[in-house]
Amino acid sequence: MxxxxxxxxxxxxxxxxxxxxxxxxxxxxxxxxxxxxxxxxxxxxxxxxxxxxxxxxxxxxxxxxxxxxxxxxxxxxxxxxxxxxxxxxxxxxxxxxxxxxxxxxxxxxxxxxxxxxxxxxxxxxxxxxxxxxxxxxxxxxxxxxxxxxxxxxxxxxxxxxxxxxxxxxxxxxxxxxxxxxxxxxxxxxxxxxxxxxxxxxxxxxxxxxxxxxxxCRNAGSTYPTVPSNPSANPSSNPNDLGNAIGTPCAANTTNAWLDIVLVMDVSNGVTTSDIQKLSVQLATVFEAFTIGQDPRHSIRVAIVTYSIDVQYVYNLTDITNFENLLNQLMKISTYRPGDDGGNLQGGMQAAQNILSTQKSYRRQALIMAAASYDPLGFNDASQISKDLQLDGVSIFSISFHPADGTFSDLLRNLSSPGYNYMNSDQDLIPRITLGLTQVDCVCPPKTLQFRKYNATTNTVEVYADCLSGYVGDTDPQFTNFACSPGILASVTSQEKLDFITDNIVPHDMAGIKNITVGGHRKNGVWYWYGYDNTEYPFGDFPSITDNGGDYAFADNYFGFNWKFLGGGSGTQNAKPYICQIKACDTDYFCDLTGT
Structure with missing residues (x-):
């Protein structure tokens, strides 16, 4: 890229x-x-x-x-x-x-x-x-x-x-x-x-x-897409995006590029049967992915166990294929030392060591399955959790004590938002699978990713729109080019408008009341710009007041309230504007390490 x-x-x-x-x-x-x-x-x-x-x-x-x-x-x-x-x-x-x-x-x-x-x-x-x-x-x-x-x-x-x-x-x-x-x-x-x-x-x-x-022999044939496991807000047809909350992230498990460290509790707080059942569930998750050191779109998995002490079971550099990983997962219960454990902090430190010393181009995630955790004294894992997340590591937690609200809250506080689960969750496999594909959906520096928290499902919905604002007044006919290789922002939902109002305007455009967005009119029809040189018609949101001209503007008329107006080009209509660029995701690999 x-x-x-x-x-x-x-x-x-x-x-x-x-x-x-x-x-x-x-x-x-x-x-x-x-x-x-x-x-x-x-x-x-x-x-x-x-x-x-x-x-x-x-x-x-x-x-x-x-x-x-x-x-x-x-x-x-x-x-x-x-x-x-x-x-x-x-x-x-x-x-x-x-x-x-x-x-x-x-x-x-x-x-x-x-x-x-x-x-x-x-x-x-x-x-x-x-x-x-x-x-x-x-x-x-x-x-x-x-x-x-x-x-x-x-x-x-x-x-x-x-x-x-x-x-x-x-x-x-x-x-x-x-x-x-x-x-x-x-x-x-x-x-x-x-x-x-x-x-x-x-x-x-x-x-x-x-x-x-x-x-041209196969001209007009629809390209066969690879089937994937659960997809966030699936919408392959650009015309469907007019009523979408935001641009969906690809969720193709076979194309994911991840380094994952599994931190498993093997103390007396969890039974051998529970360890075996969760190991099989995780195997069911991982079998949908491409496992190994290559190709580029593949995942590597390491395994750490903890009780009082920590054991390095399997390194990222050890993995060769799914069968090899499955064999290691089936052996996790054999590492039980027979003590009461609780050293989750030590397990997370081991994961941090693996992720830093065996680092690759892949996005990083930690999955911890815990029945014991003592946050008092030197065993408090809150700081290492913050450090890992600041380094870009997404943290998933699975509680072996779903009835213990206090323990589950402790794990949730160590997890990335929306990535905390119970081992008894009936939809554990699809939720973790979707969460892992979302880890690959990430934005380049100096942009902010559109996210929406769903309180009903306790999940964070991640979208492939990376937003940024520019305060220099610019003739609207030139602004989409200025956003290249991205596009002017599409505001297809109230949720996305609220996100822009709460996050982009105060940070990038403080005090700005009139903004150029990606709406444009062709042959009397209003369209949004799409990625990859596409466009799609307006959906039900927003309504637009037609003042002539072929460009759309957002006007902040009171408090946090905005209305959308049509207008013309030229110096007299020059305004600040908001851009969005497509996020990396499972299907779109991009190098985020460069400058």
Whole structure:
């Protein structure tokens, strides 16, 4: 994601001071072979050392732009994204809805290659980028990945085969175009549904037509989504979002990326039978996830037991697969020392040690199952609970004493909001499963995530909207671009408006009374901007007073009360605005460690 932000900034600068080549992107008339090629297309462009020179990169890019990509109905039926790889980084875009934006992106990637130079590239990382960035996004149409590469190294290709198989198993169509190739294709053919050959670094008219025909073969087909366990506020159709409280987080268990430490009480306060029953329940939770050290979307689980003393049973670095984890879960009851225990603080300290010394890119969670806890004196775990949560660790608690309200309250105070449970809860498995997928739904720095506490279910509903305000008065016609790679905020519910009123306005926009939001009118219909170049019509909320113009504003007319008005653009309507960016979640991996 950070690489995309860098290239987006590069593009913004280029659009302000266009380079000569960028002018070639304006007013280009595409000549689509098909008017109804409804696919989500990704073009992988090799800019690595395998091309030999930046001159060959230019030859490839020119032919792609003037012969190949103009053969699609860009932005109408076909949405197109780009993965450019080679100049020491992999740059991945979202789906473009105009040829001009697509063209500018490719020119900018080429300019970056000229500046940074050609480097080696790993095809496994290219396929992983497509799997993590493009596969779960777009419009849910057939995903097509067309990879143009001059790489022939067998080891490089072999390392990519497992990930290419994941992509194809998930339903994506893969076409590989071997560049400057005279027939050395046996390894490359294992990556693709179809392999095509170019004898040089250019794409001819005939080859272009062949690629387009193949890529449009499944046009209009709805992309097959992977079934998931319980989903928070499921809404796959963008049009459903008009009446949604907020944008739902993906809750696809097979795509989760988590490091979890299980802290189990094995004191005399819990029976062997209860330990065994909970172990089986946790196994039922974990079997829905992808267990192991890889792929990127996988979870690792460690196990710590505590009574008076603490035992390290299983490390994050030990785990290999679900069967291995299941074997360890079934043995937890054998670690009972026969004492009264209570050293939950020690168990949490052990978990903290594991999470800090065996850290990975994954989000972190601690699940503690407790029947004994002595908070007096040196055994008080409240401070370590605060420290863990400040470090971004989500803490789940399971009480073995559901009838003991005082004990349950003690555990709840150590837990993250909404993540405290009883071992007798009939819906324990789906609640923990959903909670773990929510741990992956997290916002980048300098934004605030939309959350809503549900007092009825004692859960926190987490949404994929990361909000921030900007106080500089800005013409509303420019504000959605200013929010890029996010969008202007959609205010689809009273709950979201209340969250903005209570959290965003006082923090980012104190004293501001008039704010531009993401409502805009097209052909007489009011729409919200959606992620990934989508939009959807207004639902039942809010009502809007039409004062002319095509932009929506929120007006604070009294206390905490707001009304929504339609208005025009121009300096006279310049106002502060609120942005939202899509959260990382199980399906959308993003690096939160960068700056």
């Amino acid at each position: 950070l690489k995309f932000l860098f290239l987006s900034f590069f593009l913004a600068v280029a659009s302000a001071s266009p380079a000569p080549r960028s002018e070639a992107c304006a007013n280009v008339a595409t000549t689509p072979l098909y008017s109804d090629c409804n696919v989500d297309l990704t073009v992988g462009i090799d800019m690595s050392i395998a091309l030999g020179s930046t001159a060959n990169v230019a030859i490839l890019d020119t032919s792609l732009l003037t012969k190949y990509l103009i053969d699609y109905d860009a932005g109408q039926s076909t949405y197109t994204s780009v993965i450019a790889f080679g100049p020491s980084t992999i740059d991945s875009s979202s789906y473009f809805t105009s040829y001009q934006d697509l063209c500018n992106y490719i020119h900018t990637a080429e300019a970056q290659t000229v500046e940074l130079g050609l480097s080696n590239a790993n095809l496994s990382e290219v396929f992983a980028t497509f799997r993590d960035d493009q596969l779960p996004t777009g419009r849910n149409y057939q995903k097509v990945f067309v990879l143009f590469t001059a790489i022939t190294d067998t080891n490089n290709i072999n390392q990519a085969i497992p990930i290419a198989n994941q992509v194809r198993t998930a339903g994506a169509q893969v076409i590989v175009v071997a560049l400057n190739n005279s027939g050395n294709t046996s390894a490359l053919s294992q990556l693709a549904d179809q392999l095509l050959i170019s004898p040089d670094f250019a794409v001819s008219d005939a080859l272009s037509q062949q690629i387009v025909q193949s890529s």
